[in-house]
Structure formats: structure tokens, C-alpha cells
Amino acid sequence: MSAPPEPAVPASHADAVLAIRGLDKRFGGVRAVADLDLDIGHGERVSVIGPNGAGKSTLFNVIAGDHRPTGGRIVMFGTDITGESTRKRAHRGLARTFQTSKLFSTLTVGDNLYLALCGRPGSVRRLRNANRDRARRARAAEFAERVGLGERLRTEVGELSHGEQRQLELVMALATQPRLLMLDEPAAGLSPAERGGLMDVLTSLDRDVTLLLIEHDMDIALVVGERVVVMADGEKVLEGGPDTVRSSDLVRRIYLGGAPDGR
Numbered sequence: 657m658s659a660p661p662e663p664a665v666p667a668s669h670a671d672a673v674l675a676i677r678g679l680d681k682r683f684g685g686v687r688a689v690a691d692l693d694l695d696i697g698h699g700e701r702v703s704v705i706g707p708n709g710a711g712k713s714t715l716f717n718v719i720a721g722d723h724r725p726t727g728g729r730i731v732m733f734g735t736d737i738t739g740e741s742t743r744k745r746a747h748r749g750l751a752r753t754f755q756t757s758k759l760f761s762t763l764t765v766g767d768n769l770y771l772a773l774c775g776r777p778g779s780v781r782r783l784r785n786a787n788r789d790r791a792r793r794a795r796a797a798e799f800a801e802r803v804g805l806g807e808r809l810r811t812e813v814g815e816l817s818h819g820e821q822r823q824l825e826l827v828m829a830l831a832t833q834p835r836l837l838m839l840d841e842p843a844a845g846l847s848p849a850e851r852g853g854l855m856d857v858l859t860s861l862d863r864d865v866t867l868l869l870i871e872h873d874m875d876i877a878l879v880v881g882e883r884v885v886v887m888a889d890g891e892k893v894l895e896g897g898p899d900t901v902r903s904s905d906l907v908r909r910i911y912l913g914g915a916p917d918g919r
């Protein structure tokens with residue numbers, strides 16, 4: 657039996673950062689992402705919101721290559737990357753953070769940042785040269801400074817607070833100089849002061865970096881995201897500017913626990 661034809665990606669989107677067509681991801685009987693189309697242009701800031709289980713993280717996992725889609729196509733920087741490895745996508749300029757920490761908890765803040773600066777993904781063996789590599793050490797210190805961790809360079813990551821670890825993950829992703837940065841709930845577990853700091857970092861990001869953000873904190877999602885994608889039951893149910901989302905009855909219904917169609 658021949659495979660069903662894949663949805664075509666229009667030529668006009670060939671130079672977009674992301675052009676996603678008919679994306680599907682099933683886990684057994686669960687359709688976590690359902691026939692989703694999404695275009696993201698260079699330098700855009702896009703937030704993805706939706707209730708628990710809407711499919712946001714699965715969408716991220718499929719874009720980053722951590723999960724294979726069950727249908728559809730992903731074109732990144734003009735190349736079809738649907739079947740590519742996460743490592744290859746990282747080499748193309750994609751960096752992401754996860755809901756749970758992926759830091760080396762027994763290494764210091766400085767060493768974690770040093771490894772992020774060494775490449776994607778960094779190997780612990782590269783620390784052997786770290787003391788001689790003053791330029792990278794200095795860059796690591798600059799990145800730590802950006803999220804208020806300048807004084808914590810010699811602190812082991814396991815001793816940082818949850819909020820500090822999230823901040824460190826963010827700058828480590830930035831240290832890889834990504835062209836597309838995907839952040840999965842960066843504000844989760846942060847104190848109000850840390851949220852303010854996060855908002856400052858995100859709103860002052862260089863426009864060379866395109867940002868795709870999952871965030872439950874509506875203040876952050878709607879201030880940082882210039883375009884907002886609302887997901888429910890695996891589908892994209894609304895896409896528009898923050899004001900459209902703020903005034904949407906559909907979004908209100910979804911967040912109050914009702915079905916998107918008002919049932």
C-alpha cells in the first residue's frame with residue numbers, strides 16, 4: 657500500500673523560519689497534535705497557549721525532533737527537516753528548553769555555560785581545556801550576568817534555586833546563538849521578581865533570534881508574544897494578536913474548562 661500524499665508546503669513559505677503543514681502526532685488513540693499548520697517568519701515572537709493536555713509540548717517535541725510526527729511536514733529555514741535528527745536541527749540553529757531541567761547538576765554554573773558555548777550539544781570532556789580558554793570563560797560570565805547569575809559562576813547547579821536553574825537554562829540556550837529559540841514554560845516556578853527579569857530578557861532579545869514560546873503565564877505569553885496560537889485538543893483553535901486573544905470568548909470558554917465549540 658502506498659503512503660498517503662504529504663501536504664505541500666507553498667513555495668512562498670520556503671524562506672520562512674518555520675512552515676508546518678498538516679502536522680499530526682498520535683500516541684495510540686490520543687491525537688496530541690491534529691492537522692496543524694503554522695508559519696513563523698524571521699524575528700517573530702510567537703506564543704503558544706492552551707489548557708493542560710492541549711498538545712503544546714508535543715508540538716515542540718515534534719518541531720525539535722524529539723518525537724517523530726505521524727503525519728505532516730516541517731520546513732525549517734527552507735529545508736524539509738521532518739525526518740532529521742535533533743542534533744542536525746540544532747546545527748541548523750534550533751535551541752530549546754524543556755519543562756524539566758536538562759542541566760549538569762554536579763557542574764558549576766560557569767562550566768554549564770562554558771559547555772553550551774562549546775557547541776550543540778556540549779560534551780563534558782571539553783572542560784579539560786576550559787581553564788586555558790579565557791575568551792569562552794569571559795563569554796560564559798557575560799551570559800550569567802544577563803540573568804543575574806554573575807556572582808554564582810562557581811556554584812554547583814544543584815545548589816541553585818529552581819528559578820535560578822530555569823534562568824540558567826534560558827541563557828545556555830541563548831549561548832548556542834540560536835536562530836530559532838523554543839522555550840517550554842520558562843516562567844514555571846519563578847518568583848515574581850524572576851518573572852520580571854525573564855520578561856526583560858525575552859523582550860530585549862536580538863531580532864536575529866526567532867522566538868517560539870509555550871507559556872501558561874498569560875502576562876508573559878501576551879506581552880512577549882506578538883502573535884499567539886491557541887491550542888485545544890491537539891488543534892490550533894485560534895491565532896491572532898494578543899488583543900484578539902484577550903477579548904476572545906472562545907479562549908475564555910477553553911480556560912473555564914468548556915469545549916472549544918461551547919458544549
Ligand SMILES: Nc1ncnc2c1ncn2[C@@H]1O[C@H](COP(=O)(O)OP(=O)(O)OP(=O)(O)O)[C@@H](O)[C@H]1O
Pocket residue numbers: 683686687688706707708709710711712713714715
Ligand atoms: N509520550 C507520550 N505518550 C503518550 N501520550 C502522550 C505522550 N506525550 C503526551 N501525551 C498525551 O498527548 C496529549 C497532549 O499532551 P502535551 O503534553 O503535549 O500537552 P500540553 O499542552 O503540553 O500540556 P501541559 O500544559 O500540561 O504541559 C495529552 O493527552 C497527553 O497525555
